[in-house]
Amino acid sequence: MSDAIRAETVYIGDEKIQAYQAVPLGAGPFPGVVVIHHLPGFDESTKEMVRRFAVNGYLAICPNLFWREAPGAAPDDASAFVRGQGGIPDEQIIADVRTAAAALRGASSHNGKVGVIGHCSGGRQALLVSAALPSGVIDAAVDCYGAFALEPPPAASGLKMTSIKDRLGDLSCPVLGLFGDDDGNPAPAEVDRLAAILAEHGKQFERHSYEGAGHGFFAPDRPGYRPQAAVDGWKRIFAFFDRHLGGKRLEV
């Protein structure tokens, strides 16, 4: 047995979009996780999450959602450039996550199950892709403080993203939602509405909100980091994915 992993930049799908992948080197079988990066881009902290999943027994991949618009750019430059263009169309994000899920399923050590996780804008997109993709593509989703899931961002933002409220009935997998009580976007009242809508549709929604935490409490490189919430949140993420995807820790 081994706890070795390999982490590297890869190019996936017919369009050869850039992605960051980390995989255990053992024979498996391992479940897969698609990590959706936040609006600040395909950055170091997101890549660290990808490696964390691999170390914990998952095949993990994060497609660079800004690759087409800003190939080779620094993550902050790519983020600013894409923001200035109104963001990425939802259908492009859905297609790229589908490509990433297919790349995981193509690995010989994969167990056939794929989860998706995103933070901030990625949290909204985790819900979006889980509703938009056919049943069986995504088997479990984690939404970490996804903003603007129910209402589109203000017109002043110029962003192309739309409400996904009307798509939530098509959600095809259980969802874990992790939020901060002090977050203004999504505020607890919006999370209540999300929970009510998912309940109306009979969807599985496991929700936890942390006292004293605001937006971005998982981000260790930002002032909003809240270690207790983040440590507990990671435990809940692995418990959820383990339960729905068949994950287990690597043995040495």
Next chain:
Amino acid sequence: MCTYDTETVELEGSAKGPAGWFPVTRAAVYVDHPHHAPFGHTLNIDFADPALGPSARVAVELTEEAARALVAAITAALDHAPAGLASGSTRV
């Protein structure tokens, strides 16, 4: 919280980035999470020329107090100079 609010303004001028001087044609102005400044939220400005690609950018992240002081300083500097001296239509 993420605001996603972005004000965009067309500009005429120049800025100096990592690759040297370039024409500035647009600024995006928004209050959101900074990449570097040690605060939860800042007033961020991206001076850019999108035609030259993502790296043609000069970014600043300012506290609200600093941003308002900057606005006042810009206004004061323009008011102290002869009217129209820095106008794009002034012949040199």
